[in-house]
Amino acid sequence: MTPEYVEDFATAYDRFWAPYPLRMGAAWLAFHARVAPDAQRSLLDVGCGTGIVAEQFCAAGYEVVGLDVSAAMLARARERLAPAADRVTLLRADATNFAIPRPVAFALSTYDIPNHLGGLDRVRGYLRSVHRAVLPGGWLGFDLCTLRGLRSDLAPVSRDDDTVSVAVNRGPLDPATDRRPLHVSGTVRDAAGGHVPFKTTITNTAYPIADILAALADTGWTDAYVAALDDLGTPVHDGEQRDRVAVIARRRDHPHEG
Ligand SMILES: C[S@@+](CC[C@H](N)C(=O)[O-])C[C@H]1O[C@@H](n2cnc3c(N)ncnc32)[C@H](O)[C@@H]1O
Numbered sequence: 001m002t003p004e005y006v007e008d009f010a011t012a013y014d015r016f017w018a019p020y021p022l023r024m025g026a027a028w029l030a031f032h033a034r035v036a037p038d039a040q041r042s043l044l045d046v047g048c049g050t051g052i053v054a055e056q057f058c059a060a061g062y063e064v065v066g067l068d069v070s071a072a073m074l075a076r077a078r079e080r081l082a083p084a085a086d087r088v089t090l091l092r093a094d095a096t097n098f099a100i101p102r103p104v105a106f107a108l109s110t111y112d113i114p115n116h117l118g119g120l121d122r123v124r125g126y127l128r129s130v131h132r133a134v135l136p137g138g139w140l141g142f143d144l145c146t147l148r149g150l151r152s153d154l155a156p157v158s159r160d161d162d163t164v165s166v167a168v169n170r171g172p173l174d175p176a177t178d179r180r181p182l183h184v185s186g187t188v189r190d191a192a193g194g195h196v197p198f199k200t201t202i203t204n205t206a207y208p209i210a211d212i213l214a215a216l217a218d219t220g221w222t223d224a225y226v227a228a229l230d231d232l233g234t235p236v237h238d239g240e241q242r243d244r245v246a247v248i249a250r251r252r253d254h255p256h257e258g
Helices: 007-016 019-035 052-059 071-080 082-087 120-133 147-151 209-218
Strands: 042-046 063-068 088-092 104-109 134-145 157-160 164-170 179-189 195-205 222-228 231-235 244-250
Touching: 007 071, 007 157, 007 164, 007 179, 007 195, 019 052, 019 104, 019 134, 019 231, 042 052, 042 120, 052 063, 052 071, 052 082, 063 071, 063 082, 071 082, 071 088, 082 088, 104 120, 120 134, 120 209, 209 222, 209 244
Parallel strands: 042 063, 042 104, 063 088, 104 134
Antiparallel strands: 134 244, 157 164, 164 179, 179 195, 222 231, 222 244
């Protein structure tokens, strides 16, 4: 598959998109410390991008496996995580079908990873692969752009600094598939002072939350619930009224385990 996160967009992403993963990384770290204080500190970050969240978990003493399909995003993750290289494994793989060498206590995806996968069958592949990668009793967390979030209007955004400029426009939503393209273009200054253009389209797919919860059950996850992004421990029932929600589930191979 062709990665949508192409070389120079990775630079722009890292420069301008960091606030949300930083906020969510801190929230998920606190969540895991609270629900599993005695668990192994091991994280699988699926769709790890440039390693923004992985870095936060490394700093908290976790061993981290970061997985992404984009070589450009992984290259930046490798740079960022170099100081913790002995505790980090980075893998280039498709989130819908992968295996990792050792299971982890916590699997996490931030910034709409299921929305990037292009359909519920592929989301099921992701959930199945992650289930195999998590220890019995372990946890899964991810965020999700809802149908409402994908349908909502987003004003065109443009950002720039001395080296990077980027513009983002949402294309029309296809009501038959609930897919919507995000057109991203810009320039990055190279070592010679020239401005190298880049252009990419990222397609997001939204799913009814009930379908995501059913897919979790189909793939062996239990105790699944939907939460608000700022309160990951409390189930909410109005997820479809929010633009983005968190989804939490657990792998319980042993029904009587605490
Ligand atoms: C919005 S970025 C989020 C990156 C990171 N999680 C963060 O919060 O900064 C989405 C990431 O998902 C990755 N991605 C998209 N489809 C993927 C797939 N099928 N398998 C693995 N990674 C994928 C992209 O390459 C990109 O790095």
